[in-house]
Amino acid sequence: MTDAFEPEIVAFCCHYCAYTAADMAGSKRISYPPNVKIIRVPCTGKVDAIHIMRAFEKGADGVYVAGCLEGDCHFKTGNIRAAHRVRRVQALLEEIGMEGGRVEMITMSAGMGERFAQTAREFTEKIRALGPSPIRDAIRQSGRRAAG
Amino acid sequence: MNAALLLADQGHRVYLVEREARLGGIAATVRTTLEGDDVGRYMSDLVETVQSHQKIQVLTQAIIVDHKGMPGRFTTGIQTGPRMHYMQVEHGVTILATGALANRPAQYLLGEDDRVLTQLDMDAKIEDDPESIRSMKQVVMIQCVGSREPGNPNCSRICCQSAIKNALRMKALNPDMQIYVLNRDIRTYGFQEDYYREARKQGVQFIRYEPDRRPAVRALENGLVVDAYDDILGCRLEISADAVVLSTGLIADDETTEDLSMLFHVPRSDDSYFLEDHIKLRPTDMSVRGFFLAGTAHAPKSIRESIAHGQSAAGRAMTMLAKHWINLGAAVARVDGAKCAACLICVRACPYNVPFINAEGYSEIDPAKCHGCGICAADCPARAIQLMQYEDDQILAKLDGLFERMN
Secondary structure, X not given: OOOOOOOOEEEEEEOOOHHHHHHHHHHOOOOOOOOEEEEEEOOHHHOOHHXXXXXXXXXXXEEEEEEOOXXXXXXXXXXXXXXXXXXXXXXHHHHOOOOHHHEEEEEOOOOOXXXXXXXXXXXXXXXXXXXXXXXXXXXHHHHHHHHO | OHHHHHHHHOOOOEEEEOOOOXXXXXXXXXXXXXXXXXXXXXXXXXXXXXXXXXOEEEEOOOEEEEEEEEOOEEEEEEEEOOOOEEEEEEEOOEEEOOOEEXXXXXXXXXXXXXXXXXXXXXXXXXXXXXXXXXXXXXXEEEOOOXXXXXXXXXXXXXXXXHHHHHHHHHHHHOOOOEEEEEEOOOOOOHHHHHHHHHHHHOOOEEEEOOHXXXXXXXXEOOEEEEEEEEOOOXXXXXXXXXXXXXXOOEEEOHHHHHXXXXXXXXXXXXXXXXXXXXXXXXOOEOOOOOEEEOHHXXXXXXXXXXXHHHHHHHHHHHHHHXXXXXXXXXXXXXXXXXXXXXXXXXXXXXXXXXXXXXXXXXXXXXXXXXXXXXXXXXXXXXXXXXXXXXXXXXXXXXXXHHOHHHO
């Protein structure tokens, strides 16, 4: 394995906006970095802190929650709840000594294929600049220890 | 209207909600199509049939004010008539056919000089005032005015055919007339290509221009002058013209689609048209169940295509209306009564006020009322609520699978 750092990013996308925007990016043939792995949820309000934390626990370098524009949530207020929850997870990450910026809330409308691809690129670059998550390093080391 | 008629003919009651005082939209102002269909006659017949249909109630000068319910049982509040009388309508499905607007950008002296017209103006002029066409010697048409550019990036789809339609009609009235069509590309798709060939055969000149070297229109005392750059000849042209016809196409009715998308929670595309659920697989259904889309509210379309889209919307709507039962999605929240502490968090969190504490003392969620957002499941401190199809186990398993190769 080469040592070039490729960030692992999980994007929780709501079915009605961000996931459709990702679809739109696909139909418009707009490419976005393969670092971003999408998990579809019905609404960003469904994304629990435990889901985000599990992603980090498993070795994700960054996580973002992508939902509808404020006021456009299909379920009225799910995206606002998600934004609150993301802020709480940011505080939790800071508390355990990680950068809060590794998790972010992003909003877009269903038609914004270009914005979806652009945020995927920006977030990937941001995480690349932050470097690998300390948990990921720890996982790899413990893996080596187990193998050795 | 076509969708309404099809559904009404199959025995369903239809409320046709029209914002204007009359039915028909832009189509009511169009005289003929490229293929030579008499649009005026078709529209007046259609309006007549719709208005006299026993199963159709036409509400004009109407605006939508509120909306609630679920697929198969919506309730929408409408204010209608000059007095803005409020009424509520119960309905099983909703078809959005709000149309688009004829674009009229202030370019190339449109609105300043009355010798500069749009294709829609010219369409009417050819029919109403053929003498003026016979007296013209040279006419210049400019394509892609106000579309395929920042602000309205989509192709309006109808302009190439309406330009060729009007060019052929003018040629029929006045065969000696010289017509120049300044274009970026000509897209007369399908069998319309035959008309494009016919126009070339009759001597209509098609000249390409690049967006960074747009033509310019100057008004002189005795006529108009169009300055253009011909890519093929590699030189500047100065064409004098008795009239300049701009192909301005359609633009989304931003205000209407914004209002309705807020009320119905349906998505819009970047350029303010309504967005279908899937560009190829579900072009008529919207992402919200029970909502269908027809005509130019979705994207610019020709009249024939709009009618086909309306028929398609009626067909899709029938699949819901014809059934006595509606299968609701299985993605609903379910409460584990043994874990529930009746803390009321779900009761407060639900955007639709579905959960309640039942007689046994735990939270209950009616699967028919649940919209399946999962907000309660994420908020429940006892993890007593799971959203079917998106259970915590499933999401965590997805994460495990994603990082399997790393661990």
